Amino acid sequence: MTEAATKIVLSESEMPRRWYNIMADLPSPPPAVLHPGTLQPVGPDDLAPLFPMALIEQEVTQERYVPIPDEVLDVYRLWRPSPLFRAHRLERALGTPARIYYKYEGVSPAGSHKPNTAVPQAYYNAAAGIRRLTTETGAGQWGTALAFASAQFGLECEIWQVRASYDQKPYRKVMIETFGGTIHPSPSDLTAAGRAILAKDPASPGSLGIAISEAVEVAAQHPDTNYALGSVLNHVLLHQTIIGEEALLQLAKAGDVPDVIVGCTGGGSNFAGLAFPFLREKLAGTMSPTIRAVEPASCPSLTKGVYAYDFGDTAGMTPLMKMHTLGHDFIPDPIHAGGLRYHGMAPLISHVYELGLIEAVAKTQRECFEAGVRFARTEGIIPAPEPTHALAACIEEALRCKETGEPKVILTALCGHGHLDLAAYGAFLSGGLADHELSDEALAAAVATLPQVSG
Ligand SMILES: *Cc1c(COP(=O)(O)O)cnc(C)c1O
Numbered sequence: 001m002t003e004a005a006t007k008i009v010l011s012e013s014e015m016p017r018r019w020y021n022i023m024a025d026l027p028s029p030p031p032a033v034l035h036p037g038t039l040q041p042v043g044p045d046d047l048a049p050l051f052p053m054a055l056i057e058q059e060v061t062q063e064r065y066v067p068i069p070d071e072v073l074d075v076y077r078l079w080r081p082s083p084l085f086r087a088h089r090l091e092r093a094l095g096t097p098a099r100i101y102y103k104y105e106g107v108s109p110a111g112s113h114k115p116n117t118a119v120p121q122a123y124y125n126a127a128a129g130i131r132r133l134t135t136e137t138g139a140g141q142w143g144t145a146l147a148f149a150s151a152q153f154g155l156e157c158e159i160w161q162v163r164a165s166y167d168q169k170p171y172r173k174v175m176i177e178t179f180g181g182t183i184h185p186s187p188s189d190l191t192a193a194g195r196a197i198l199a200k201d202p203a204s205p206g207s208l209g210i211a212i213s214e215a216v217e218v219a220a221q222h223p224d225t226n227y228a229l230g231s232v233l234n235h236v237l238l239h240q241t242i243i244g245e246e247a248l249l250q251l252a253k254a255g256d257v258p259d260v261i262v263g264c265t266g267g268g269s270n271f272a273g274l275a276f277p278f279l280r281e282k283l284a285g286t287m288s289p290t291i292r293a294v295e296p297a298s299c300p301s302l303t304k305g306v307y308a309y310d311f312g313d314t315a316g317m318t319p320l321m322k323m324h325t326l327g328h329d330f331i332p333d334p335i336h337a338g339g340l341r342y343h344g345m346a347p348l349i350s351h352v353y354e355l356g357l358i359e360a361v362a363k364t365q366r367e368c369f370e371a372g373v374r375f376a377r378t379e380g381i382i383p384a385p386e387p388t389h390a391l392a393a394c395i396e397e398a399l400r401c402k403e404t405g406e407p408k409v410i411l412t413a414l415c416g417h418g419h420l421d422l423a424a425y426g427a428f429l430s431g432g433l434a435d436h437e438l439s440d441e442a443l444a445a446a447v448a449t450l451p452q453v454s455g
Pocket of ligand 1: 112113114141142230231232264265266267269270271339340386415416
Protein backbone atom coordinates (compact mmCIF):
# COMPACT_ATOMS: atom_id res chain seq x y z
CA MET A 1 0.00 0.00 0.00
CA THR A 2 1.42 3.40 -0.88
CA GLU A 3 1.09 6.06 1.77
CA ALA A 4 -0.75 9.24 0.77
CA ALA A 5 1.53 12.23 0.19
CA THR A 6 2.85 14.25 3.14
CA LYS A 7 3.61 17.46 1.25
CA ILE A 8 1.35 18.61 -1.56
CA VAL A 9 3.02 21.31 -3.64
CA LEU A 10 2.05 23.50 -6.57
CA SER A 11 4.53 24.67 -9.19
CA GLU A 12 5.05 28.41 -9.75
CA SER A 13 3.02 28.18 -12.93
CA GLU A 14 0.08 26.73 -10.99
CA MET A 15 -0.03 29.69 -8.59
CA PRO A 16 -3.43 31.44 -8.75
CA ARG A 17 -3.29 34.83 -10.50
CA ARG A 18 -6.36 36.41 -8.98
CA TRP A 19 -7.83 37.05 -5.57
CA TYR A 20 -11.38 36.03 -4.71
CA ASN A 21 -13.92 38.62 -3.51
CA ILE A 22 -16.69 36.98 -1.50
CA MET A 23 -18.89 40.10 -1.78
CA ALA A 24 -19.90 38.90 -5.24
CA ASP A 25 -21.48 35.75 -3.81
CA LEU A 26 -23.04 36.73 -0.49
CA PRO A 27 -26.81 36.30 -0.13
CA SER A 28 -26.99 39.84 1.31
CA PRO A 29 -24.44 42.68 1.38
CA PRO A 30 -22.67 43.62 4.65
CA PRO A 31 -23.89 46.85 6.36
CA ALA A 32 -22.33 50.11 5.12
CA VAL A 33 -19.24 51.60 6.74
CA LEU A 34 -20.19 54.96 8.31
CA HIS A 35 -18.43 58.30 8.65
CA PRO A 36 -17.85 58.89 12.41
CA GLY A 37 -19.07 62.51 12.21
CA THR A 38 -22.04 62.43 9.83
CA LEU A 39 -23.01 58.74 10.36
CA GLN A 40 -23.52 58.61 6.58
CA PRO A 41 -21.89 55.86 4.48
CA VAL A 42 -18.24 56.73 3.78
CA GLY A 43 -17.25 57.54 0.22
CA PRO A 44 -13.87 57.18 -1.50
CA ASP A 45 -12.95 60.79 -0.64
CA ASP A 46 -13.28 60.09 3.09
CA LEU A 47 -10.69 57.31 2.84
CA ALA A 48 -8.32 59.03 0.40
CA PRO A 49 -6.13 60.67 3.12
CA LEU A 50 -5.17 57.19 4.34
CA PHE A 51 -5.30 54.75 1.40
CA PRO A 52 -4.46 54.77 -2.33
CA MET A 53 -7.46 54.69 -4.69
CA ALA A 54 -6.66 51.16 -5.93
CA LEU A 55 -7.14 49.79 -2.40
CA ILE A 56 -10.24 51.92 -1.78
CA GLU A 57 -11.73 50.40 -4.94
CA GLN A 58 -10.86 46.90 -3.74
CA GLU A 59 -12.57 47.71 -0.44
CA VAL A 60 -15.93 48.16 -2.18
CA THR A 61 -15.70 46.20 -5.43
CA GLN A 62 -18.41 43.68 -6.28
CA GLU A 63 -16.22 41.93 -8.90
CA ARG A 64 -15.85 38.24 -8.07
CA TYR A 65 -12.15 38.15 -9.00
CA VAL A 66 -9.41 40.77 -8.82
CA PRO A 67 -6.28 40.13 -10.92
CA ILE A 68 -2.98 40.06 -8.98
CA PRO A 69 -0.51 42.55 -10.53
CA ASP A 70 2.65 41.03 -12.07
CA GLU A 71 4.86 43.03 -9.68
CA VAL A 72 3.06 41.41 -6.74
CA LEU A 73 3.20 37.92 -8.26
CA ASP A 74 6.98 38.41 -8.66
CA VAL A 75 7.41 39.01 -4.93
CA TYR A 76 4.93 36.25 -4.00
CA ARG A 77 7.18 33.81 -5.87
CA LEU A 78 9.83 34.24 -3.14
CA TRP A 79 7.73 31.83 -1.02
CA ARG A 80 4.50 31.02 -2.89
CA PRO A 81 2.84 28.71 -3.63
CA SER A 82 3.09 27.65 0.01
CA PRO A 83 2.99 23.95 0.89
CA LEU A 84 -0.05 21.99 2.07
CA PHE A 85 0.91 19.22 4.48
CA ARG A 86 -0.99 16.10 5.48
CA ALA A 87 -0.39 15.72 9.24
CA HIS A 88 0.20 11.95 9.16
CA ARG A 89 2.29 11.99 12.32
CA LEU A 90 -0.19 14.01 14.33
CA GLU A 91 -3.01 11.75 13.11
CA ARG A 92 -1.11 8.65 14.24
CA ALA A 93 -0.29 10.17 17.62
CA LEU A 94 -3.97 10.98 18.14
CA GLY A 95 -5.10 7.58 16.84
CA THR A 96 -7.74 9.30 14.77
CA PRO A 97 -9.30 8.14 11.51
CA ALA A 98 -9.54 11.84 10.50
CA ARG A 99 -7.29 13.15 7.76
CA ILE A 100 -5.73 16.44 8.89
CA TYR A 101 -4.25 18.94 6.42
CA TYR A 102 -2.50 22.19 7.21
CA LYS A 103 -1.65 25.00 4.83
CA TYR A 104 1.68 26.37 6.02
CA GLU A 105 2.23 30.12 5.72
CA GLY A 106 5.33 30.18 7.96
CA VAL A 107 7.52 29.87 4.83
CA SER A 108 7.11 33.60 4.06
CA PRO A 109 9.83 36.20 4.79
CA ALA A 110 7.97 37.37 7.91
CA GLY A 111 7.15 33.83 9.01
CA SER A 112 3.37 34.30 8.66
CA HIS A 113 0.56 34.96 6.18
CA LYS A 114 0.88 38.75 6.62
CA PRO A 115 3.12 39.39 3.55
CA ASN A 116 0.25 38.17 1.31
CA THR A 117 -1.38 41.57 1.88
CA ALA A 118 1.66 43.65 2.88
CA VAL A 119 3.16 43.17 -0.58
CA PRO A 120 0.14 44.37 -2.61
CA GLN A 121 -0.50 47.21 -0.14
CA ALA A 122 3.09 48.45 -0.50
CA TYR A 123 2.88 48.00 -4.27
CA TYR A 124 -0.34 50.03 -4.72
CA ASN A 125 0.94 52.79 -2.40
CA ALA A 126 4.27 53.05 -4.22
CA ALA A 127 2.43 53.13 -7.56
CA ALA A 128 0.34 56.04 -6.24
CA GLY A 129 3.49 58.04 -5.40
CA ILE A 130 3.36 57.59 -1.62
CA ARG A 131 6.73 57.88 0.20
CA ARG A 132 6.03 56.43 3.65
CA LEU A 133 3.64 53.95 5.28
CA THR A 134 2.61 53.94 8.94
CA THR A 135 1.04 51.05 10.78
CA GLU A 136 0.44 49.29 14.08
CA THR A 137 1.62 45.84 15.02
CA GLY A 138 0.64 43.48 17.82
CA ALA A 139 2.91 40.46 18.06
CA GLY A 140 5.14 42.09 15.45
CA GLN A 141 4.17 39.86 12.52
CA TRP A 142 2.39 42.58 10.61
CA GLY A 143 5.13 45.14 11.25
CA THR A 144 7.73 42.67 9.99
CA ALA A 145 5.67 41.93 6.90
CA LEU A 146 5.09 45.59 6.06
CA ALA A 147 8.75 46.49 6.66
CA PHE A 148 9.75 43.69 4.26
CA ALA A 149 7.16 44.73 1.66
CA SER A 150 8.07 48.43 1.96
CA ALA A 151 11.70 47.59 1.27
CA GLN A 152 10.65 45.74 -1.90
CA PHE A 153 9.01 48.89 -3.29
CA GLY A 154 11.31 51.61 -1.88
CA LEU A 155 8.93 52.94 0.81
CA GLU A 156 9.75 54.07 4.34
CA CYS A 157 7.84 52.20 7.03
CA GLU A 158 7.07 53.50 10.54
CA ILE A 159 5.49 51.14 13.04
CA TRP A 160 3.80 51.42 16.44
CA GLN A 161 4.01 48.13 18.34
CA VAL A 162 1.71 47.31 21.27
CA ARG A 163 3.87 47.86 24.38
CA ALA A 164 3.15 44.42 25.93
CA SER A 165 4.39 42.65 22.77
CA TYR A 166 7.28 45.09 22.26
CA ASP A 167 8.60 44.02 25.66
CA GLN A 168 7.80 40.29 25.20
CA LYS A 169 9.26 39.88 21.69
CA PRO A 170 12.42 41.98 21.30
CA TYR A 171 13.60 40.14 18.19
CA ARG A 172 10.66 41.43 16.15
CA LYS A 173 12.14 44.92 16.53
CA VAL A 174 15.49 43.68 15.23
CA MET A 175 13.79 42.00 12.27
CA ILE A 176 11.81 45.14 11.44
CA GLU A 177 14.91 47.33 11.66
CA THR A 178 16.87 44.84 9.53
CA PHE A 179 14.23 45.22 6.82
CA GLY A 180 14.67 49.02 7.14
CA GLY A 181 11.60 49.91 9.21
CA THR A 182 11.35 52.26 12.22
CA ILE A 183 9.55 51.01 15.34
CA HIS A 184 8.08 52.69 18.46
CA PRO A 185 6.37 51.10 21.47
CA SER A 186 2.72 52.15 21.74
CA PRO A 187 1.38 54.15 23.51
CA SER A 188 4.14 56.62 22.59
CA ASP A 189 4.60 60.33 23.27
CA LEU A 190 4.92 60.97 19.51
CA THR A 191 1.17 61.36 18.94
CA ALA A 192 -1.76 63.09 20.65
CA ALA A 193 -3.56 59.71 20.90
CA GLY A 194 -0.57 58.09 22.63
CA ARG A 195 -0.01 61.04 24.97
CA ALA A 196 -3.68 60.96 26.05
CA ILE A 197 -3.39 57.29 27.04
CA LEU A 198 -0.07 57.81 28.83
CA ALA A 199 -1.54 60.71 30.81
CA LYS A 200 -4.20 58.34 32.18
CA ASP A 201 -1.92 55.32 32.60
CA PRO A 202 1.84 55.79 32.22
CA ALA A 203 2.29 51.98 32.47
CA SER A 204 -0.34 51.15 29.83
CA PRO A 205 0.42 47.80 28.14
CA GLY A 206 -1.11 49.23 24.98
CA SER A 207 -3.56 47.60 22.61
CA LEU A 208 -3.96 47.25 18.88
CA GLY A 209 -6.69 49.90 19.03
CA ILE A 210 -4.31 52.44 20.59
CA ALA A 211 -1.50 51.63 18.17
CA ILE A 212 -3.88 52.06 15.23
CA SER A 213 -4.89 55.51 16.53
CA GLU A 214 -1.22 56.54 16.62
CA ALA A 215 -0.42 55.28 13.11
CA VAL A 216 -3.61 56.76 11.61
CA GLU A 217 -2.95 60.13 13.25
CA VAL A 218 0.51 60.43 11.68
CA ALA A 219 -0.68 59.27 8.24
CA ALA A 220 -3.61 61.72 8.28
CA GLN A 221 -1.25 64.62 8.99
CA HIS A 222 1.19 64.01 6.11
CA PRO A 223 0.14 63.99 2.42
CA ASP A 224 3.11 61.79 1.41
CA THR A 225 2.26 59.22 4.09
CA ASN A 226 -0.43 56.55 4.00
CA TYR A 227 -1.63 54.07 6.55
CA ALA A 228 -1.71 50.29 6.08
CA LEU A 229 -3.83 47.85 8.08
CA GLY A 230 -2.85 44.20 8.50
CA SER A 231 -6.30 42.68 8.98
CA VAL A 232 -10.05 43.43 9.30
CA LEU A 233 -10.63 45.45 6.09
CA ASN A 234 -12.18 43.91 2.98
CA HIS A 235 -9.11 44.46 0.79
CA VAL A 236 -6.89 42.69 3.34
CA LEU A 237 -9.18 39.65 3.42
CA LEU A 238 -9.27 39.74 -0.38
CA HIS A 239 -5.46 39.54 -0.66
CA GLN A 240 -5.34 36.61 1.77
CA THR A 241 -7.63 34.48 -0.40
CA ILE A 242 -4.56 33.28 -2.28
CA ILE A 243 -4.18 30.87 0.69
CA GLY A 244 -7.54 29.20 0.10
CA GLU A 245 -7.27 29.27 -3.70
CA GLU A 246 -3.98 27.36 -3.47
CA ALA A 247 -5.37 24.99 -0.84
CA LEU A 248 -8.34 24.16 -3.09
CA LEU A 249 -5.96 23.09 -5.87
CA GLN A 250 -3.75 21.18 -3.45
CA LEU A 251 -6.59 19.29 -1.76
CA ALA A 252 -7.91 18.35 -5.19
CA LYS A 253 -4.45 16.93 -6.00
CA ALA A 254 -4.66 14.90 -2.80
CA GLY A 255 -8.10 13.72 -3.85
CA ASP A 256 -9.82 15.05 -0.72
CA VAL A 257 -12.70 17.43 0.02
CA PRO A 258 -12.80 19.16 3.43
CA ASP A 259 -15.53 18.32 5.96
CA VAL A 260 -14.27 20.79 8.56
CA ILE A 261 -12.19 23.95 8.11
CA VAL A 262 -10.79 25.64 11.22
CA GLY A 263 -8.73 28.78 11.55
CA CYS A 264 -7.72 31.21 14.27
CA THR A 265 -9.26 34.67 14.21
CA GLY A 266 -7.72 37.90 15.44
CA GLY A 267 -9.06 40.38 12.93
CA GLY A 268 -10.01 37.47 10.69
CA SER A 269 -7.65 37.73 7.71
CA ASN A 270 -5.89 34.35 7.70
CA PHE A 271 -9.18 32.63 8.49
CA ALA A 272 -10.98 34.42 5.67
CA GLY A 273 -8.03 33.83 3.36
CA LEU A 274 -8.30 30.09 3.85
CA ALA A 275 -12.07 29.79 4.24
CA PHE A 276 -13.64 32.20 1.72
CA PRO A 277 -12.71 30.28 -1.46
CA PHE A 278 -14.18 27.16 0.19
CA LEU A 279 -17.24 29.16 1.25
CA ARG A 280 -17.67 30.12 -2.42
CA GLU A 281 -17.78 26.39 -3.22
CA LYS A 282 -20.18 25.80 -0.32
CA LEU A 283 -22.51 28.55 -1.55
CA ALA A 284 -22.30 27.06 -5.05
CA GLY A 285 -23.20 23.64 -3.64
CA THR A 286 -20.03 21.81 -4.73
CA MET A 287 -18.97 20.97 -1.14
CA SER A 288 -20.40 21.55 2.32
CA PRO A 289 -17.62 21.96 4.91
CA THR A 290 -18.33 23.15 8.43
CA ILE A 291 -16.28 26.34 8.79
CA ARG A 292 -15.18 27.17 12.33
CA ALA A 293 -13.39 30.26 13.65
CA VAL A 294 -11.31 29.86 16.82
CA GLU A 295 -10.61 32.82 19.09
CA PRO A 296 -8.97 33.29 22.49
CA ALA A 297 -11.25 33.07 25.55
CA SER A 298 -9.65 36.32 26.76
CA CYS A 299 -10.65 38.22 23.60
CA PRO A 300 -13.84 36.52 22.35
CA SER A 301 -15.28 39.05 19.90
CA LEU A 302 -17.37 36.50 17.94
CA THR A 303 -18.56 34.25 20.76
CA LYS A 304 -19.19 36.95 23.41
CA GLY A 305 -18.96 40.34 21.71
CA VAL A 306 -21.94 42.31 20.43
CA TYR A 307 -22.73 42.90 16.74
CA ALA A 308 -22.74 46.68 16.57
CA TYR A 309 -21.19 49.71 14.93
CA ASP A 310 -17.83 50.48 16.51
CA PHE A 311 -14.57 52.24 15.81
CA GLY A 312 -11.58 50.28 14.57
CA ASP A 313 -9.29 52.16 16.95
CA THR A 314 -9.32 53.39 20.54
CA ALA A 315 -9.26 57.15 19.93
CA GLY A 316 -12.29 56.94 17.62
CA MET A 317 -10.62 58.28 14.47
CA THR A 318 -11.58 55.49 12.07
CA PRO A 319 -14.90 55.06 10.26
CA LEU A 320 -17.59 53.08 12.10
CA MET A 321 -17.85 49.46 11.04
CA LYS A 322 -20.60 47.04 11.99
CA MET A 323 -18.75 44.12 13.52
CA HIS A 324 -18.60 41.74 16.42
CA THR A 325 -16.81 43.80 19.01
CA LEU A 326 -15.79 43.95 22.65
CA GLY A 327 -15.78 47.76 22.47
CA HIS A 328 -12.96 49.96 21.17
CA ASP A 329 -11.77 50.71 24.73
CA PHE A 330 -11.26 47.02 25.49
CA ILE A 331 -7.74 46.06 26.55
CA PRO A 332 -7.41 42.26 26.59
CA ASP A 333 -5.25 40.34 29.05
CA PRO A 334 -1.65 40.06 27.83
CA ILE A 335 -1.91 36.50 26.45
CA HIS A 336 0.96 35.39 24.23
CA ALA A 337 -1.13 35.19 21.07
CA GLY A 338 -0.57 38.92 20.49
CA GLY A 339 -2.09 38.73 17.01
CA LEU A 340 -5.45 37.70 18.45
CA ARG A 341 -5.74 40.60 20.90
CA TYR A 342 -8.04 42.86 18.86
CA HIS A 343 -11.38 44.18 20.11
CA GLY A 344 -13.25 43.71 16.82
CA MET A 345 -13.74 41.14 14.08
CA ALA A 346 -13.60 41.85 10.34
CA PRO A 347 -16.99 43.17 9.16
CA LEU A 348 -17.08 40.50 6.43
CA ILE A 349 -16.45 37.68 8.93
CA SER A 350 -18.98 39.19 11.33
CA HIS A 351 -21.51 39.31 8.51
CA VAL A 352 -21.04 35.69 7.38
CA TYR A 353 -21.23 34.67 11.04
CA GLU A 354 -24.57 36.52 11.38
CA LEU A 355 -25.75 34.76 8.21
CA GLY A 356 -24.96 31.42 9.87
CA LEU A 357 -22.38 30.46 7.25
CA ILE A 358 -19.60 29.92 9.81
CA GLU A 359 -19.34 28.84 13.47
CA ALA A 360 -17.09 30.12 16.26
CA VAL A 361 -15.51 28.69 19.42
CA ALA A 362 -13.18 30.17 22.07
CA LYS A 363 -10.13 28.46 23.61
CA THR A 364 -8.01 29.24 26.67
CA GLN A 365 -4.29 29.61 26.19
CA ARG A 366 -2.99 26.53 28.01
CA GLU A 367 -5.08 24.16 25.89
CA CYS A 368 -3.69 25.99 22.86
CA PHE A 369 -0.06 25.70 23.91
CA GLU A 370 -0.62 22.02 24.71
CA ALA A 371 -1.82 21.59 21.12
CA GLY A 372 1.17 23.58 19.86
CA VAL A 373 3.65 21.37 21.69
CA ARG A 374 1.89 18.21 20.51
CA PHE A 375 2.05 19.52 16.96
CA ALA A 376 5.75 20.43 17.25
CA ARG A 377 6.66 16.99 18.58
CA THR A 378 4.83 15.19 15.76
CA GLU A 379 4.99 17.48 12.73
CA GLY A 380 8.27 19.24 13.54
CA ILE A 381 7.05 22.83 13.25
CA ILE A 382 6.77 25.09 16.29
CA PRO A 383 3.58 27.04 15.56
CA ALA A 384 3.04 30.71 16.39
CA PRO A 385 0.80 31.07 19.49
CA GLU A 386 -2.09 32.30 17.29
CA PRO A 387 -2.54 29.16 15.13
CA THR A 388 -2.24 26.96 18.23
CA HIS A 389 -5.86 28.03 18.75
CA ALA A 390 -6.78 26.46 15.41
CA LEU A 391 -4.69 23.38 16.23
CA ALA A 392 -6.47 22.93 19.56
CA ALA A 393 -9.78 22.93 17.67
CA CYS A 394 -8.36 20.54 15.04
CA ILE A 395 -7.25 18.11 17.72
CA GLU A 396 -10.63 18.37 19.44
CA GLU A 397 -12.37 17.52 16.14
CA ALA A 398 -9.92 14.69 15.38
CA LEU A 399 -10.55 13.17 18.82
CA ARG A 400 -14.30 13.39 18.21
CA CYS A 401 -13.70 11.45 14.99
CA LYS A 402 -11.82 8.86 17.02
CA GLU A 403 -14.95 8.34 19.16
CA THR A 404 -17.39 8.22 16.28
CA GLY A 405 -15.09 6.46 13.82
CA GLU A 406 -15.77 9.10 11.16
CA PRO A 407 -12.82 9.66 8.79
CA LYS A 408 -13.44 13.39 8.40
CA VAL A 409 -11.14 15.59 6.36
CA ILE A 410 -9.99 18.53 8.49
CA LEU A 411 -8.21 21.52 6.98
CA THR A 412 -6.49 24.31 8.89
CA ALA A 413 -4.23 27.28 8.29
CA LEU A 414 -0.91 27.04 10.09
CA CYS A 415 -0.57 30.77 9.56
CA GLY A 416 2.86 31.26 11.12
CA HIS A 417 5.81 29.69 12.92
CA GLY A 418 6.70 30.49 16.50
CA HIS A 419 10.47 30.93 16.27
CA LEU A 420 10.20 34.42 17.74
CA ASP A 421 7.67 33.30 20.35
CA LEU A 422 9.93 30.91 22.23
CA ALA A 423 9.62 32.95 25.44
CA ALA A 424 5.93 32.04 25.44
CA TYR A 425 6.74 28.35 24.96
CA GLY A 426 9.33 28.67 27.74
CA ALA A 427 6.67 30.06 30.07
CA PHE A 428 4.29 27.26 29.12
CA LEU A 429 6.87 24.49 29.53
CA SER A 430 7.86 25.78 32.98
CA GLY A 431 4.22 25.91 34.08
CA GLY A 432 4.11 29.68 34.17
CA LEU A 433 1.16 30.30 31.84
CA ALA A 434 -2.22 31.35 33.19
CA ASP A 435 -5.62 30.96 31.56
CA HIS A 436 -7.62 34.13 31.16
CA GLU A 437 -11.32 34.15 30.43
CA LEU A 438 -13.29 37.33 29.89
CA SER A 439 -15.80 37.74 32.75
CA ASP A 440 -19.36 38.94 32.17
CA GLU A 441 -18.64 42.04 34.28
CA ALA A 442 -15.58 42.94 32.23
CA LEU A 443 -17.57 42.36 29.03
CA ALA A 444 -20.42 44.60 30.21
CA ALA A 445 -17.96 47.36 31.11
CA ALA A 446 -16.17 47.00 27.77
CA VAL A 447 -19.26 47.37 25.58
CA ALA A 448 -20.70 50.23 27.67
CA THR A 449 -18.73 52.80 25.65
CA LEU A 450 -19.90 51.68 22.22
CA PRO A 451 -20.92 54.60 20.00
CA GLN A 452 -24.68 55.08 19.76
CA VAL A 453 -25.68 54.30 16.20
CA SER A 454 -29.08 53.02 15.25
CA GLY A 455 -29.18 50.12 12.81
C1 LIG B 1 -1.61 38.60 12.71
C2 LIG B 1 -1.67 37.18 12.94
C3 LIG B 1 -2.88 36.56 13.28
C4 LIG B 1 -4.16 37.30 13.52
O1 LIG B 1 -4.62 38.04 12.45
P1 LIG B 1 -5.77 37.54 11.48
O2 LIG B 1 -6.08 38.75 10.68
O3 LIG B 1 -6.92 37.09 12.32
O4 LIG B 1 -5.20 36.45 10.67
C5 LIG B 1 -2.89 35.20 13.45
N1 LIG B 1 -1.77 34.49 13.29
C6 LIG B 1 -0.59 35.03 12.96
C7 LIG B 1 0.60 34.15 12.81
C8 LIG B 1 -0.51 36.40 12.76
O5 LIG B 1 0.66 36.95 12.41
